[in-house]
Amino acid sequence: MATVFTSRQAIQITGVTQRQLAYWRKIGLITPSQQTPGGHSRYTFPDLIALKTAKRLIDGGVSLQKLRSSITALTRTLPHLKQPLTELSLLATGDVILVFHEGAVFETLTGQEWILPIAQFQREVEQKQNARRPTAASGQGELFPETNSA
Incomplete structure (x- = not known):
């Protein structure tokens, strides 16, 4: 059986306030994975990761509404993810949340990719260099002719 944490322990470990924890649970932002027969919340380690991630994003300038959206x-x-805050690497840049997933970086709400995949770009550059190599001696067809001057 996995270790579970009380609400008090979750607060101490993650740095969220009791008020935040109660409100986030109420609105369904982050809900505890377990409940005792008496109705007390019990948080798992992945729940703690989600709480800490949410706190860091909010502390980084992301509004609660933006985080929920x-x-x-x-x-x-x-849809295959059960807990995005736990399963993904996220970064806040102001009120924008970026997701690092499967070699791509995209904005959470629009899905717009932010950084072009470096490996793919490197292959494109190499292909262009290889395609133009035969004429490079004449100075024509060079990828960056201004950088090849002696």
Whole structure:
């Protein structure tokens, strides 16, 4: 059986306030994985990761509304994920949340890719270099002719 944590322990470990924990549970942002027969919340380690991630995003400038919308969008975009805050690497840049997933970086709400895949770009550059190599001696067809001057 996995280790579970009380609400008090979750607060101490993650740094969220009791008020945040109660409100996030109430609105369904982050719900505890377990309940005792007496109705007390019990948090698993993945729940703690989700709480800490949410706190860091909010501390980084993301509004609670944006965070909720982002989680909803991620669940729609990546339906195989059960807990996006736990299973994905996220980064806040102001009020924008970026997701690092399978070699791509995209914005949570729009799905717009932010960084072009480096490996793919490197292959494209190499292909262009290889395609133009026979004429490189004449100075024509060079990829970056201004950098090849002696």
